[in-house]
Amino acid sequence: MVVVQWSGLSMTSLGISRSFFTSVSHRAPGRWALAGFHTSAPLGPMFWEKDERSGYKSQLDDVPRLKLVKDGLKMMPSECKKWIEEWKGKLFGDFAMPRPGIPDNVWKFDSAEDLSKWTVTVDADNSEGFSSAELVLSPVGKGLFQGNLCTLVPREGRIKRTGYCAMKSHRLTRSFQRYDTYDWRDYTHLVMRVRGDGRTYMLNLHTAGFYDILWNDMYQYLLFTRGGPHWQYVRIPFSKFFFSSKGRIQDKQFAIQLDRVNSLGIGVGDKINGPFRLEIDYIGVEMDPSYQEEFAYELYTMPKYTTAH
Amino acid sequence: MGKVGDEEGRYEDDRDETRLSTREYFNRFEEKTKEAFLDAIGGYEEAEKHRRGHVEFIYAALKYMKEFGVMPDDEMGQTLKEIFGKSLSHPQRKYMRMMYWMPKFKNLSPWLLPNPVPTDSLELAKLAMQRIGSVDLQTEVEVFDAGELEDSIDGTWIVSAQSQTQRKLIAKHSTDKPIYVEGAFRIYLRKACLAYFILRAEPEPKPQVDEDADDEPALWCASQMALTVLNRGDCLLHLEVGMLQHIFQWKNPFREVPKEKLLPPVQSSVHEQEDGVILAACATGTSSKDSLLSWIRFLQQTNPRLGDIPVVFSFHSPLGSVVPIELPKDEPEPPSKAEEDVKRLHGGVEGDDPEETLETKMVNFKPIPG
Numbered sequence: 001m002v003v004v005q006w007s008g009l010s011m012t013s014l015g016i017s018r019s020f021f022t023s024v025s026h027r028a029p030g031r032w033a034l035a036g037f038h039t040s041a042p043l044g045p046m047f048w049e050k051d052e053r054s055g056y057k058s059q060l061d062d063v064p065r066l067k068l069v070k071d072g073l074k075m076m077p078s079e080c081k082k083w084i085e086e087w088k089g090k091l092f093g094d095f096a097m098p099r100p101g102i103p104d105n106v107w108k109f110d111s112a113e114d115l116s117k118w119t120v121t122v123d124a125d126n127s128e129g130f131s132s133a134e135l136v137l138s139p140v141g142k143g144l145f146q147g148n149l150c151t152l153v154p155r156e157g158r159i160k161r162t163g164y165c166a167m168k169s170h171r172l173t174r175s176f177q178r179y180d181t182y183d184w185r186d187y188t189h190l191v192m193r194v195r196g197d198g199r200t201y202m203l204n205l206h207t208a209g210f211y212d213i214l215w216n217d218m219y220q221y222l223l224f225t226r227g228g229p230h231w232q233y234v235r236i237p238f239s240k241f242f243f244s245s246k247g248r249i250q251d252k253q254f255a256i257q258l259d260r261v262n263s264l265g266i267g268v269g270d271k272i273n274g275p276f277r278l279e280i281d282y283i284g285v286e287m288d289p290s291y292q293e294e295f296a297y298e299l300y301t302m303p304k305y306t307t308a309h
Numbered sequence: 310m311g312k313v314g315d316e317e318g319r320y321e322d323d324r325d326e327t328r329l330s331t332r333e334y335f336n337r338f339e340e341k342t343k344e345a346f347l348d349a350i351g352g353y354e355e356a357e358k359h360r361r362g363h364v365e366f367i368y369a370a371l372k373y374m375k376e377f378g379v380m381p382d383d384e385m386g387q388t389l390k391e392i393f394g395k396s397l398s399h400p401q402r403k404y405m406r407m408m409y410w411m412p413k414f415k416n417l418s419p420w421l422l423p424n425p426v427p428t429d430s431l432e433l434a435k436l437a438m439q440r441i442g443s444v445d446l447q448t449e450v451e452v453f454d455a456g457e458l459e460d461s462i463d464g465t466w467i468v469s470a471q472s473q474t475q476r477k478l479i480a481k482h483s484t485d486k487p488i489y490v491e492g493a494f495r496i497y498l499r500k501a502c503l504a505y506f507i508l509r510a511e512p513e514p515k516p517q518v519d520e521d522a523d524d525e526p527a528l529w530c531a532s533q534m535a536l537t538v539l540n541r542g543d544c545l546l547h548l549e550v551g552m553l554q555h556i557f558q559w560k561n562p563f564r565e566v567p568k569e570k571l572l573p574p575v576q577s578s579v580h581e582q583e584d585g586v587i588l589a590a591c592a593t594g595t596s597s598k599d600s601l602l603s604w605i606r607f608l609q610q611t612n613p614r615l616g617d618i619p620v621v622f623s624f625h626s627p628l629g630s631v632v633p634i635e636l637p638k639d640e641p642e643p644p645s646k647a648e649e650d651v652k653r654l655h656g657g658v659e660g661d662d663p664e665e666t667l668e669t670k671m672v673n674f675k676p677i678p679g
Contacts, residue, residue: 140584140628198440198497200418224418227496228441229507229587229628230579249410272500297413306397 049212054246056126075177083175098287103191106182107169107264107283109143122147122165127154129162133276143280145266151273164269165276168204172262181207184238184258188291192234193281196225201278204265205241205256216246219256223266231281239293251307255295331365335373346370346377347388354392363393367400381407426499434468434592437496437503441590442470444579449473455593455603465594467604471611474578475588479612482510487619488588490601491626504596508589508608508620509628512582584628598622 060068098104108114115135123129133147151163174180190203201223208215219241226232238258243250264283268276334352338345353366379385381404389400397405420440427433435450442448448470456464482488492506580587589608593600601622609615 139626197495198420198437222414222417224420226420226440226443227437228444228505228590229494229509229585230441230444231582232444249406251406272497272502274497274502275495277495303397306402 049215052215054216079176086175098186098285100287100289103189103282103284103286104187105282105284109137109280109282110141112137115143117170118167119170120145120165120167123162127156128159129154129164131163131165133165133167135167138279140279144277145280146275146277148275149268149270149273151271163271163273164267166204166265166267166269168206168265169263171206171208179262181260181262182258184261184285186287187258187285188237188239188288189286190234190236190238190283191286192223192283193231194223194225194234195229195231195279195281196223196227197277198225198227199268199272199276199278200224200270202265202267202269203236203241204267205238205261206263206265207257207260208262209260213245218244218247218265220244220247220249225278235286237291237293237296239291240296242297251302253295253297253299255299331362331369334366335369335377338377341377343377343379346373346379347384349373350388350392360392381411422498424499426501428501430503430594431466431468433498433501433503434466434505436498437505437592438468438470438590440498441496441505442472445472445474447472447474451607453604453607455600458603458606460606461603462599463593463595463597463603465597465600467591467593467600467607469589469591469604469607471589471608472580475580476612478510478578478580478586479588479618480614482588482614482618484614484617484619486511487621489621489623489626490605491623491628492601493596494626494628503592505590505592506596506601506604507587507626507628508591508605509626510586510588512585 096104107117115137118135120133120135122131122133124131130150130152131148132150133145135143135145138144145165145167147165149163149165151161153159153162172180172182190205203221203223205219207217207219209217219238221236221241223234223236238256241256243253243256266278266280268278334349335346338349350370357363357366374380386401386404386408389398389404393400420443422436426436431452435452438450439448442450449472450468450470453467453469454464455461455467479488488508488510490506491509493504494507496503496505591601591604593604605615605620
């Protein structure tokens with residue numbers, strides 16, 4: 001077992017790249033050799049992420065431990081059933097085969113139950129602003145993400161700029177609340193049917209991994225909306241999604257690993273004060289056999305010590 | 310911290326944090342141009358031979374970039390190199406990141422808009438209608454002057470978007486069923502927000518599916534799905550029945566689907582949605598009910614059938630919440646759905662109050678704590 005103590009001014013200066021972590025968690029450790037990998041004295045909290053939520057409160061923080069245990073026990077029967085179903089599916093089920101050009105639905109927005117699979121977060125939740133948002137059923141029975149974006153900065157002085165609203169699907173889990181991921185390797189496009197208001201939204205595909213530096217990984221792309229009364233079909237190749245961490249675009253880019261996606265988020269934070277409105281019919285994935293692009297951005301090697309990984 | 314008002318205010322506030330001496334490099338220029346910005350940098354270069362306070366200066370410069378209308382370009386990169394040396398300094402790297410990513414996304418939107426968008430609301434309305442109309446390549450955007458109409462009170466401009474397909478839909482619309490003028494809805498064009506209205510008819514009922522039949526619901530679903538696929542890209546493609554049959558039959562090669570059992574594919578246009586048929590869209594100078602009435606009158610010139618169809622002016626829409634309209638003082642609340650004002654156009658404009666002006670021609674939102 002290798003014990004790594006973090007040190008140094010940057011991970012690049014240690015000669016460690018992300019691929020080390022991704023390859024380990026990808027069960028393909030052969031690519032990486034341990035030679036030249038130095039360890040030295042620990043350097044405090046510079047890179048080590050203590051908290052998966054980066055210090056932001058969770059709804060579960062205020063729930064007493066005993067209640068969590070009780071609730072957990074109550075879930076056992078349904079989780080067991082889920083587990084049995086999973087194994088039935090594994091042993092006797094058909095394997096899913098994507099049909100070229102026909103989208104497979106991942107998220108529907110037809111009922112309150114569908115909407116309960118999403119969490120809406122705004123800056124005001126963490127006392128970082130004054131925006132508000134909600135995800136409700138629209139008058140025509142589809143998902144409606146609406147609210148008011150406000151870039152007013154609280155006077156506490158902790159932050160300098162603000163204004164975001166976001167909806168994020170719950171992280172995919174298997175039975176017993178084990179983390180799971182979608183496997184979209186056979187698909188090439190993300191498809192949606194939306195009706196927006198002319199604003200630009202951000203799509204986030206979360207690919208949180210096991211290690212702390214992978215916790216905040218996500219792949220982003222823009223969702224331009226036309227505005228107007230007509231529904232709009234959106235079809236975005238996965239290759240266009242660029243890599244970012246905590247919303248910061250990364251110097252070193254990687255193509256998205258489509259078997260790692262565990263959640264999707266839609267955010268609005270375009271610095272335009274005022275109400276926003278995005279109606280969503282469905283979100284799905286599609287396979288287009290003629291689509292060949294793997295990654296839309298350059299992957300060339302940069303000189304050492306210039307790019308952060 | 311100073312007051313933070315709006316978008317511009319935020320920069321104002323950021324500047325307050327900058328040291329006065331640093332601010333002076335930029336503030337002494339009356340004219341905010343790129344040349345002035347470069348001169349400011351030159352001023353710093355001369356004054357600070359040892360580059361004292363360069364971090365603060367960089368932050369200040371970044372904040373002033375917008376005000377001076379400076380975008381990262383080659384010249385700026387060159388300047389950075391001259392000031393901070395040939396090696397990759399932090400500003401240099403920041404510049405490189407910006408130059409790498411920003412041009413990639415700058416013109417990415419499928420609905421390109423001038424930057425900044427025009428401040429004239431008529432020009433904005435034209436852009437908005439073109440954008441809404443982009444769903445149908447045949448959309449024609451027309452500008453009417455309500456002053457030409459005798460009955461018009463407002464005499465304002467009207468920008469209308471309608472396509473040939475929509476005209477055909479109006480022409481075959483039953484005279485028994487009303488069509489609705491609904492709004493105002495919002496559309497954003499960069500930072501500008503504009504109110505628009507639509508002309509909408511209730512949707513046609515879906516074709517009935519025989520639930521007892523074995524595969525039929527699935528069949529219908531599949532045909533809808535296939536149509537969804539083919540309608541994608543917001544363009545209308547016609548689908549042949551034979552092609553649909555071909556798609557289904559692979560699912561069950563042992564079962565022959567009789568031809569008459571196959572549902573005819575629904576050859577609908579993009580305007581025929583499950584929540585309504587969109588017949589036209591418009592934006593007017595005053596967003597008043599009178600201007601909308603004038604709009605319908607203008608539409609009558611190309612859609613004579615509109616004279617026979619009851620037109621209902623509604624402040625509510627099943628398409629979603631409309632703009633909460635700021636009514637002038639002494640103005641009653643917008644009528645509820647039950648009290649909708651049904652107007653047959655050939656019945657004249659009686660009861661139309663000229664004061665019913667809904668001030669929504671251009672909505673400028675101030676940040677309102679939500």
